[in-house]
Amino acid sequence: MSQSVHLLTPSNLAVPKHNTSFLSTFNRRLPVITTTATTAVPVFPKLSIRAASSDREPSVIVTDNGTSSLGLQPPASQPDHALSSSIEVDAVTEAELRENGFRSTRRTKLICTIGPATSGFEQLESLAVGGMNVARINMCHGTREWHREVIQRVRKLNEEKGYAVAIMMDTEGSEIHMGDFGGASSAKAEDDEIWTFSVRAFGSTLPERTINVNYDGFAEDVKVGDELLVDGGMVRFEVVEKLGPDVKCRCTDPGLLLPRANLTFWRDGSLVRERNAMLPTISSKDWLDIDFGIAEGVDFIAVSFVKSAEVINHLKSYIAARSRDSDVAVIAKIESIDSLKNLEEIILASDGAMVARGDLGAQIPLEQVPAAQHRIVQVCRQLNKPVIVASQLLESMIEYPTPTRAEVADVSEAVRQRADALMLSGESAMGQFPEKSLAVLRSVSLRIERWWREEKHHEAMELPGVGSSFSDSISEEICISAAKMANNLGVDALFVYTKTGHTASLLSRCRPDCPIFAFTNTTSVRRRLNLQWGLIPFRVSFSDDMESNLNKTFSLLKARNLIKSGDLVIAVSDILQSIQVMNVP
Ligand SMILES: Nc1ncnc2c1ncn2[C@@H]1O[C@H](COP(=O)(O)OP(=O)(O)OP(=O)(O)O)[C@@H](O)[C@H]1O
Ligand SMILES: CC(=O)C(=O)O
Ligand SMILES: [K+]
Ligand SMILES: [Mg+2]
Known part of the structure; x- marks a missing residue:
C-alpha cells in the first residue's frame, strides 16, 4: 500500500521569486487533498493521494x-x-545492511589521509573494507607522481570492487612551514637546545639542528624574544638571535619535529601576522596541484588557509572553465582567524567545509577551538553544506593500538554534533595502526549515533x-x-x-x-x-x-x-x- 503527496510545481503558477506569503499559503493548502484509488502499479497495491498532477x-x-x-x-x-x-x-x-538491518548503518562518514602507511593497494582495500568513505591526499607531502598512484589505486578499487570511495585533494597553501629533514622522518628537539631556522637553500644535506623555513620574509619578520610554535605548540622555541637569513632559537618546550610542520610566531601573547598575511591563499604550486587534481578527476579539492569567499569563488569558476564535464567540489578549510571572521560567506560560497583543528589551534587559543568547531558545524548544517571535523581525533593511535578516553570523548562529541564526516590525519597517513584507528572511529560513531537516536538527545x-x-x-x-x-x-x-x-x-x-x-x-x-x-x-x-x-x-x-x-x-x-x-x- 502506498500513499503519496505530489506537489504542483510552480513553473505554471507565475510565482514571484521570493513571495514567502504565497509559499506559506501554498504549503498550508497541501493537506487539502483528494483521495483516489489507482491500480496503475501492478507490482504493489497503491493508494495514491494527489494534490495535483505534477508538471x-x-x-x-x-x-x-x-x-x-x-x-x-x-x-x-x-x-x-x-x-x-x-x-x-x-x-x-551490502553486508552491513544485510547483517544489521537499515537502522544500525553508520551515519557519520569517515575520511582517511593516505600516506606511506596506507598507500599500497591492499592497505587501501583494508581501509575501504573498514569503512573509509573518502581518501584524502595532502599535497603538502609527497610528489604528484606518488599521489597519482594512490588515486589510480583507489580508482581501481572502485572499479573492481564496486566501492565509491571519493578522493579529496588538500592543497598545501602558503602559510609558513618547515622543510623536510633531508631524509629523516622526524627530529627530536630537547629543552634548551639552540636550533637554527633558516631561509637559506641547503640542498639535501642540512647542518645539524637546522630547520629550513619556506617563507623568505621569515628572518625579517621575526624579532628577538618572539615565541616560535611548531604545529600550534607541539614544540616551542624562543628567538634569541638574528643573523642574516638565520634565526637562532632556544627550545623551551621539547618535542618531536615532523617534516613540513606549520610554524607560527607570537609576540606579547598575540599571533604575529606580518607580511605573511599577504601571501596568496592559493600559491603558484597550489595552482599546479589543482590542475593535477582536475586532470586526475578528484572529487573534492580542500583549500587550506581560506581567508575569504573570494578565493573560493575564483577557484570554482576556474574549475568550471577547466572541466566542463566533471564536477569537482570545493571544500573550505577553516583554520585561520580570517576564516572564522568571514565564516558564513566562505561556507556559502563553498561546497563544504573542514574544521581543520590542527592549524586552527595554532591561530586561536586552544580553549576556543571547541566553540569554533560547534559554530562551524552548525553554520554548515544550516547552509546545507557537508562539514568535516579533522585533526588529532585519535592522535595517540599514531603510536598506540588503543585510543585515550579523552580521544573517544572527542570523537563522540563530533558525532553528537552530527558532523557529516570525521577525518584521520597522521593516524592513517604514517601511524602504526591505521586500520585500528578507523575501526575506533567506526565503532564510536555507531554507538553514539544509536544512543542519541534512542534517547532523543538531538539538539533541535x-x-x-x-x-x-x-x-x-x-x-x-x-x-x-x-x-x-x-x-x-x-x-x-x-x-x-x-x-x-x-x-x-x-x-x-x-x-x-x-x-x-x-x-x-x-x-x-x-x-x-x-x-x-x-x-x-x-x-x-x-x-x-x-x-x-x-x-x-x-x-x-x-x-x-x-x-x-x-x-x-x-x-x-x-x-x-x-x-x-x-x-x-
Ligand atoms: N603523502 C605523504 N607522504 C609522506 N608523509 C605524509 C603524507 N601525507 C601525510 N603524511 C604524514 O602524516 C602527517 C599528518 O598528515 P596531515 O595530512 O595531517 O599533514 P599536516 O602536515 O599536519 O598538514 P595539514 O595541516 O594540511 O593537515 C604529516 O605530518 C606527514 O608526516
Ligand atoms: C587538516 C588540517 O589542515 C589541519 O587540521 O590543520
Ligand atoms: K594541506
Ligand atoms: Mg592545516
Whole structure:
C-alpha cells in the first residue's frame, strides 16, 4: 500500500521569486487533498493521494553534469542498457545492511589521509573494507607522481570492487612551514637546545639542528624574544638571535619535529601576522596541484588557509572553465582567524567545509577551538553544506593500538554534533595502526549515533531556507516534511532519487532517524554523496517515471536481500517533486 503527496510545481503558477506569503499559503493548502484509488502499479497495491498532477519543473531536473571522469559510463541522458538492470553498491555496505538491518548503518562518514602507511593497494582495500568513505591526499607531502598512484589505486578499487570511495585533494597553501629533514622522518628537539631556522637553500644535506623555513620574509619578520610554535605548540622555541637569513632559537618546550610542520610566531601573547598575511591563499604550486587534481578527476579539492569567499569563488569558476564535464567540489578549510571572521560567506560560497583543528589551534587559543568547531558545524548544517571535523581525533593511535578516553570523548562529541564526516590525519597517513584507528572511529560513531537516536538527545535545529528559487524552496519543504514523517511514522528508510545529489543532501541536512538510500544515475554523484551524513549512495539508472523507478529499485534490492517485503519506506525524488509512503511489496 502506498500513499503519496505530489506537489504542483510552480513553473505554471507565475510565482514571484521570493513571495514567502504565497509559499506559506501554498504549503498550508497541501493537506487539502483528494483521495483516489489507482491500480496503475501492478507490482504493489497503491493508494495514491494527489494534490495535483505534477508538471516537470525544468530547474529541478538538472541536466547531468556528473558524468564519471573515470569514463565508466555514458551520461544519464543516454541510458546504458548494460547497466540498466543493475544497482551499484559496495560489498561492505551490502553486508552491513544485510547483517544489521537499515537502522544500525553508520551515519557519520569517515575520511582517511593516505600516506606511506596506507598507500599500497591492499592497505587501501583494508581501509575501504573498514569503512573509509573518502581518501584524502595532502599535497603538502609527497610528489604528484606518488599521489597519482594512490588515486589510480583507489580508482581501481572502485572499479573492481564496486566501492565509491571519493578522493579529496588538500592543497598545501602558503602559510609558513618547515622543510623536510633531508631524509629523516622526524627530529627530536630537547629543552634548551639552540636550533637554527633558516631561509637559506641547503640542498639535501642540512647542518645539524637546522630547520629550513619556506617563507623568505621569515628572518625579517621575526624579532628577538618572539615565541616560535611548531604545529600550534607541539614544540616551542624562543628567538634569541638574528643573523642574516638565520634565526637562532632556544627550545623551551621539547618535542618531536615532523617534516613540513606549520610554524607560527607570537609576540606579547598575540599571533604575529606580518607580511605573511599577504601571501596568496592559493600559491603558484597550489595552482599546479589543482590542475593535477582536475586532470586526475578528484572529487573534492580542500583549500587550506581560506581567508575569504573570494578565493573560493575564483577557484570554482576556474574549475568550471577547466572541466566542463566533471564536477569537482570545493571544500573550505577553516583554520585561520580570517576564516572564522568571514565564516558564513566562505561556507556559502563553498561546497563544504573542514574544521581543520590542527592549524586552527595554532591561530586561536586552544580553549576556543571547541566553540569554533560547534559554530562551524552548525553554520554548515544550516547552509546545507557537508562539514568535516579533522585533526588529532585519535592522535595517540599514531603510536598506540588503543585510543585515550579523552580521544573517544572527542570523537563522540563530533558525532553528537552530527558532523557529516570525521577525518584521520597522521593516524592513517604514517601511524602504526591505521586500520585500528578507523575501526575506533567506526565503532564510536555507531554507538553514539544509536544512543542519541534512542534517547532523543538531538539538539533541535531551525533549518532556514537556503534555495534561491521557489522550486528549491519546495524541495526543501518536501525534505523537511519527509524527514519529519519518517521520524514520526518510524519508517525503516528514506529513499531519494536524485540526479545531481541536491535532494539527497537536503534530506541529509534534516538528520532523520532512519538511513537514507540515495539513488543516483552517475558514478561521480554517488562518490560525492559519500561525504554526507546518513546517505547510503547507490548508482542505478532510472527514468522520469517514479513508479517504475520504485518498482525497479524494490526488485533489485529485494533480489540482493537488502530490503524485504513489508519494510516501510518513504520515497522522495527530484524528478517529480513528491513524497510517497509505502510498504515494500
Ligand atoms: N603523502 C605523504 N607522504 C609522506 N608523509 C605524509 C603524507 N601525507 C601525510 N603524511 C604524514 O602524516 C602527517 C599528518 O598528515 P596531515 O595530512 O595531517 O599533514 P599536516 O602536515 O599536519 O598538514 P595539514 O595541516 O594540511 O593537515 C604529516 O605530518 C606527514 O608526516
Ligand atoms: C587538516 C588540517 O589542515 C589541519 O587540521 O590543520
Ligand atoms: K594541506
Ligand atoms: Mg592545516
